[in-house]
Amino acid sequence: MSPQRRLPLIIATALFIENMDSTAISTSLPQIAAELGTEAVALKLALTTYMLALAVFIPVSGWVADRFGARNIFIGAIAVFLLGSLGCAASNGLGQLVAARFVQGVGGAMMVPVGRLVLLRSVEKSELVRALSWLTVPAMLGPILGPVLGGAITTYAHWRWIFLVNIPMGLLGMWLAWRYVPLLREPVAALDWRGFLLSAGGLALAMFGLSAVGRGLVPGAAIAACILAGAGLMAGYWRHARRHPHPLLGLDLLRVPTFRVGVLGGSLFRIGIGATPFLLPLMLQLGFGLNPLQSGLVTFTSTAGAMFMKFVAPAVLKRAGFRPVLVWNGLLASLLLCGFGLFRADTPYWLMVAVLLASGCFRSLQFTSLNAIAYAEIGQDRMSQASSLAAMAQQVSLALGVTIGGYALSLAGRLTGQVDGAPINFTFAFLTVGLISALSTLQMRRLAPDAGAEMAGHAQAGREVAEPKVEARPQA
Numbered sequence: 001m002s003p004q005r006r007l008p009l010i011i012a013t014a015l016f017i018e019n020m021d022s023t024a025i026s027t028s029l030p031q032i033a034a035e036l037g038t039e040a041v042a043l044k045l046a047l048t049t050y051m052l053a054l055a056v057f058i059p060v061s062g063w064v065a066d067r068f069g070a071r072n073i074f075i076g077a078i079a080v081f082l083l084g085s086l087g088c089a090a091s092n093g094l095g096q097l098v099a100a101r102f103v104q105g106v107g108g109a110m111m112v113p114v115g116r117l118v119l120l121r122s123v124e125k126s127e128l129v130r131a132l133s134w135l136t137v138p139a140m141l142g143p144i145l146g147p148v149l150g151g152a153i154t155t156y157a158h159w160r161w162i163f164l165v166n167i168p169m170g171l172l173g174m175w176l177a178w179r180y181v182p183l184l185r186e187p188v189a190a191l192d193w194r195g196f197l198l199s200a201g202g203l204a205l206a207m208f209g210l211s212a213v214g215r216g217l218v219p220g221a222a223i224a225a226c227i228l229a230g231a232g233l234m235a236g237y238w239r240h241a242r243r244h245p246h247p248l249l250g251l252d253l254l255r256v257p258t259f260r261v262g263v264l265g266g267s268l269f270r271i272g273i274g275a276t277p278f279l280l281p282l283m284l285q286l287g288f289g290l291n292p293l294q295s296g297l298v299t300f301t302s303t304a305g306a307m308f309m310k311f312v313a314p315a316v317l318k319r320a321g322f323r324p325v326l327v328w329n330g331l332l333a334s335l336l337l338c339g340f341g342l343f344r345a346d347t348p349y350w351l352m353v354a355v356l357l358a359s360g361c362f363r364s365l366q367f368t369s370l371n372a373i374a375y376a377e378i379g380q381d382r383m384s385q386a387s388s389l390a391a392m393a394q395q396v397s398l399a400l401g402v403t404i405g406g407y408a409l410s411l412a413g414r415l416t417g418q419v420d421g422a423p424i425n426f427t428f429a430f431l432t433v434g435l436i437s438a439l440s441t442l443q444m445r446r447l448a449p450d451a452g453a454e455m456a457g458h459a460q461a462g463r464e465v466a467e468p469k470v471e472a473r474p475q476a
Helices: 003-027 029-036 041-068 070-089 094-122 125-156 159-163 167-180 193-212 220-243 251-255 257-287 292-320 322-342 349-373 380-416 423-438 440-444
Strands: none
Touching (some): 003 041, 003 167, 029 041, 029 159, 029 257, 041 070, 041 094, 041 193, 041 380, 070 159, 070 167, 094 380, 193 220, 251 257, 257 322, 257 423, 257 440, 322 440, 423 440
């Protein structure tokens, strides 16, 4: 196998175990909640905590990879993720599960962004769309297998095995990375500790406050204090980054048009997508009465559509270009997400499957386009910072999706006077997150018509992608 294909496939092992774990636990939330003695909606804390750990530690992932070598950090991160998986399998209460998921998140914060950084530094920009497709093809097997495998394990065995089935794949990924992933160590300035503490503290407090909204688990005054304190710390980081010569996160990168659209517009789109793995299995099980296996067999079709689109995405972008795809495809994907809320217990399965399949196709094309266009104008000297900032924004938006989706579901229950599992409540929740995703197209419209031409494969001969409109920071 050629290195151009082998490297993305190796890195995809990390995406595989992360995605399979996340989708499997989503399918089994009601059963896990019953055994741990809590309500299913409260278990969104286990999902949010994982994404919170990602958001806190992703900013430092680029610096750590440059300082200690991408291969070493990638292997170590997989090991930490597997350790967290063992902790999840041994959990006997909500607190233990949340703590173990946090450990998983620390590993995930390093292994996926560092793996993507290896790819960005090893592949020419003209080949990046194709490489990203190869990266995500095996990674999509995780979400395909996750709902079905999670449902089967929960129905016929025990939910704890969900966290153990990814151990063999993780060990294989560690061995392949040791053999084939380049070290890619780069000279870096001293770590911006103040920036790390400000960003980590701000994100942690804000996300904890948002995740507790509407559940009655934390006093309202404490929730407001966490959100306000988190916002204050993040504002402090913004001021700090403007003065520091080597900030942990280079916010000036947002002045690059393609990066700004990929990060800000992509974040809005991912809010809706982040809520889907939480809302859809709950609707199918609590609202429609399906068991975990039946729910998994329905939900996996969305990822099957996404996997199919990975083979088609390079050709679509080559023919249409980034701007039309991001605008119109993003709008269609958002409308289909709203359509999930129209499902009812008597909706024919073939219709559900068709909608989910189409949704997976449009969603996959949007993700491939966003992941590529964000780096169209970023030079190699800023790639680690750009990768960390983009990955952090991505995980924050996914966490916000779970938070907003759960709160919209609870709010709908109070407005309608029905229990959380009532289908009408899911209609309101999916409409809310779908409209938020649709707002992302306002950002996509700001792209230049020829944005990302080299990546899309229809740049003029001899034409070079414009250099980023930010000054390169000197390396120590």
